[in-house]
Amino acid sequence: MNPCNLCPRHCGIDRTNGKIGFCQAGNAPRVFRFGPHFGEEPPICGETGSGTVFFSRCTLKCIYCQNSPWSWKGEGKDLSVEELTDIFRSLAVKHKCANWNLVSPTPYLPFIRKAVAPLKDEGVSLPFVYNSSGYEDVNTLKEYRDLCDIALVDLRYSRESTAIEGSSAKDYVKHSRETLRYFWETLGKLNCSKDNPLATRGVICRILVLPGHADEAIENLQWLHDEISNEIHVSVMSQYAPAYIANERAPWNRVLEEEEYDAVVETAEILGFENGWIQSYESRDTSSDLVGENMTEGEGVVRDDK
Numbered sequence: 001m002n003p004c005n006l007c008p009r010h011c012g013i014d015r016t017n018g019k020i021g022f023c024q025a026g027n028a029p030r031v032f033r034f035g036p037h038f039g040e041e042p043p044i045c046g047e048t049g050s051g052t053v054f055f056s057r058c059t060l061k062c063i064y065c066q067n068s069p070w071s072w073k074g075e076g077k078d079l080s081v082e083e084l085t086d087i088f089r090s091l092a093v094k095h096k097c098a099n100w101n102l103v104s105p106t107p108y109l110p111f112i113r114k115a116v117a118p119l120k121d122e123g124v125s126l127p128f129v130y131n132s133s134g135y136e137d138v139n140t141l142k143e144y145r146d147l148c149d150i151a152l153v154d155l156r157y158s159r160e161s162t163a164i165e166g167s168s169a170k171d172y173v174k175h176s177r178e179t180l181r182y183f184w185e186t187l188g189k190l191n192c193s194k195d196n197p198l199a200t201r202g203v204i205c206r207i208l209v210l211p212g213h214a215d216e217a218i219e220n221l222q223w224l225h226d227e228i229s230n231e232i233h234v235s236v237m238s239q240y241a242p243a244y245i246a247n248e249r250a251p252w253n254r255v256l257e258e259e260e261y262d263a264v265v266e267t268a269e270i271l272g273f274e275n276g277w278i279q280s281y282e283s284r285d286t287s288s289d290l291v292g293e294n295m296t297e298g299e300g301v302v303r304d305d306k
């Protein structure tokens with residue numbers, strides 16, 4: 001963090017000395033919410049849920065972000081490393097979660113590694129889910145290889161101009177594709193099966209279809225087919241709902257049209273992807289509920305609005 005070059009923004013500032021970069025993450029792990037989460041793909045949740053930690057701040061600025069209270073505005077609480085250790089312990093020992101699911105962890109990777117170190121000595125260990133927008137620096141991923149067993153990674157855009165408009169990230173396409181390639185080469189196919197429904201290693205690529213940009217989802221499916229493998233688990237999602245700044249901007253201010261979503265689904269079928277999930281158009285949730293609400297009650301709301 002001195003200088004901080006953890007993500008492709010490469011701010012190069014000294015976060016250990018009060019400086020703030022693009023993501024506005026500071027010199028402590030900031031967490032909005034944690035707890036068993038049942039809203040991920042089935043091999044991630046199992047029966048006990050995915051032990052999810054929603055970190056505050058984000059290296060992207062998506063105008064449609066459903067998590068804007070903590071991703072843009074930073075709601076949450078700065079924790080000590082010891083408090084973060086307690087969270088990981090609670091998810092593993094008390095809740096017996098299937099894994100530790102790190103949501104947008106990139107600015108806090110050094111703290112996360114420190115927090116889990118004592119747990120290894122206690123014999124407490126779970127697979128890590130690296131839950132990412134795809135906007136990662138592969139050198140950082142290599143350095144923190146120990147914090148990723150399952151990669152849950154988005155491919156959002158296939159045109160850099162759209163990535164600038166939607167997420168203020170001019171090099172998103174380049175970095176997300178490098179990230180996918182790296183994870184596929186190091187982790188490979190998701191290791192779940194009928195007999196072994198809970199994954200402990202591998203890659204899931206999420207394709208969130210965006211209104212007015214379904215052609216980019218199609219291009220990304222084609223890229224996965226051509227450059228990665230038809231064996232990769234793909235999760236095609238229809239659930240886009242306008243939120244935050246997107247409410248004011250077309251075409252981001254509408255839900256998907258059925259025809260544009262059908263074209264993406266048809267492409268996935270024609271290309272012959274063998275594994276994954278396709279959300280039906282009818283089952284999409286068009287509300288703007290916070291993702292973190294989809295949790296069991298009573299655990300882990302870490303709020304400090306000051």
Ligand code: SF4
Binds near residue numbers: 004009021022023059
């Ligand atoms: S993690 Fe934050 S401070 Fe560090 S390079 Fe990325 S945006 Fe900048």
